[in-house]
Amino acid sequence: QTGSANTNPSDSADDEYITSVSIGTPAQVLPLDFDTGSSDLWVFSSETPKSSASGHVTYSPSKSSTAKKLSGSTWSIEYGDKSSSSGDVYTDVVTIGGFSVKTQAVESATKVSTQFVQDTVISGLVGLGFDIGNQVSPRPQKTWFSNAASSLAEPLFTADLRHQETGSYNFGFIDTSLAKGTIGYTPADGSEGYWGFTATGYSVGGAKLNRNSITGIADTGTTLLLLPDNIVDAYYNNVESAQYDDSQEGVVFDCDEDLPSFSFGVGGQTITISGDLLNLTPIEEGSSTCFGGLQSSSDIGINIFGDVALKAALVVFDLGNERLGWAQK
Numbered sequence: 001q002t003g004s005a006n007t008n009p010s011d012s013a014d015d016e017y018i019t020s021v022s023i024g025t026p027a028q029v030l031p032l033d034f035d036t037g038s039s040d041l042w043v044f045s046s047e048t049p050k051s052s053a054s055g056h057v058t059y060s061p062s063k064s065s066t067a068k069k070l071s072g073s074t075w076s077i078e079y080g081d082k083s084s085s086s087g088d089v090y091t092d093v094v095t096i097g098g099f100s101v102k103t104q105a106v107e108s109a110t111k112v113s114t115q116f117v118q119d120t121v122i123s124g125l126v127g128l129g130f131d132i133g134n135q136v137s138p139r140p141q142k143t144w145f146s147n148a149a150s151s152l153a154e155p156l157f158t159a160d161l162r163h164q165e166t167g168s169y170n171f172g173f174i175d176t177s178l179a180k181g182t183i184g185y186t187p188a189d190g191s192e193g194y195w196g197f198t199a200t201g202y203s204v205g206g207a208k209l210n211r212n213s214i215t216g217i218a219d220t221g222t223t224l225l226l227l228p229d230n231i232v233d234a235y236y237n238n239v240e241s242a243q244y245d246d247s248q249e250g251v252v253f254d255c256d257e258d259l260p261s262f263s264f265g266v267g268g269q270t271i272t273i274s275g276d277l278l279n280l281t282p283i284e285e286g287s288s289t290c291f292g293g294l295q296s297s298s299d300i301g302i303n304i305f306g307d308v309a310l311k312a313a314l315v316v317f318d319l320g321n322e323r324l325g326w327a328q329k
């Protein structure tokens with residue numbers, strides 16, 4: 001069996017990618033953000049304070065004949081950007097891209113932080129990290145993908161995120177026609193709950209790859225490409241108008257600059273992110289100053305190959321072989 005779901009950028013900056021997920025009987029369809037950096041499926045629900053839930057699609061377990069309360073279970077999570085949520089837990093049928101998991105832990109939010117209240121384009125997250133990262137207590141729950149893996153044709157999924165167009169998450173199969181290049185595989189480290197890997201080197205503007213390895217994570221839930229300062233500096237030294245903007249908390253530059261590409265090596269392949277994928281958006285509507293897609297990871301403590309990097313590739317999250325595959329798109 002397989003599943004295939006379309007995913008769409010949330011706004012002109014490709015800030016998040018939204019995928020429709022069906023929960024319960026009859027189906028309640030919610031727009032969720034798939035996050036390979038975390039391992040909880042949680043949703044805005046009938047239990048979320050009305051003031052917080054306004055503008056969001058919500059899940060009502062009481063309206064689902066297949067919903068069951070997981071009594072005594074609670075959850076609480078905080079993300080890298082300091083957003084957070086918490087609540088209690090139901091099990092229900094969850095269908096993604098036509099594939100159904102009958103008894104999936106659906107974490108219902110009784111509390112959400114301001115960022116989530118304001119982010120009305122999504123009604124929660126589907127964690128696609130490793131089960132060890134699940135935050136339900138007293139008994140951690142499995143992710144939707146972990147529950148699905150044993151029934152899928154192959155225990156893997158692919159992410160094909162695109163700039164300002166519809167992409168896909170495919171489960172149980174690899175559609176190689178989505179990629180131009182060969183898929184290069186490298187071991188994935190799931191010990192921390194997310195998809196860790198090591199890139200073998202990098203280069204700016206099409207130069208030859210150096211051999212400076214970069215250990216980081218493949219994270220669909222992070223917008224930017226977040227790398228060490230020395231790499232960020234090497235890149236922006238090629239951008240005449242680049243400067244650090246305190247209010248934006250990142251490097252900005254003139255929108256009409258011709259940005260160099262950025263390449264990294266992984267699994268024997270070279271993934272090149274074109275300059276225009278690294279020029280995110282004007283810092284404000286109509287501004288001629290743009291915010292960079294490559295920013296520093298120095299105050300995070302982990303390098304993150306987020307959506308800016310994932311958009312350049314077809315990425316295979318291969319749980320069965322504990323490896324990540326990357327192919328140029």
Ligand SMILES: CSC[C@H](NC(=O)[C@H](Cc1ccccc1)OC(=O)N1CCC(N)CC1)C(=O)N[C@@H](CC1CCCCC1)[C@@H](O)Cn1ccccc1=O
Nearest residue numbers: 015033035037079080081083119194219221222223224300
């Ligand atoms: C340094 S991890 C920062 C990252 N959050 C972002 O990337 C947000 C995404 C966003 C964009 C627009 C509206 C709302 C949210 O966007 C920015 O922070 N941006 C984009 C816009 C820019 N102008 C400023 C910088 C982050 O916590 N991801 C987690 C998943 C997120 C949580 C928030 C909701 C969306 C999914 C997660 O995978 C990060 N993780 C990764 C590994 C381990 C733990 C962990 O927790």
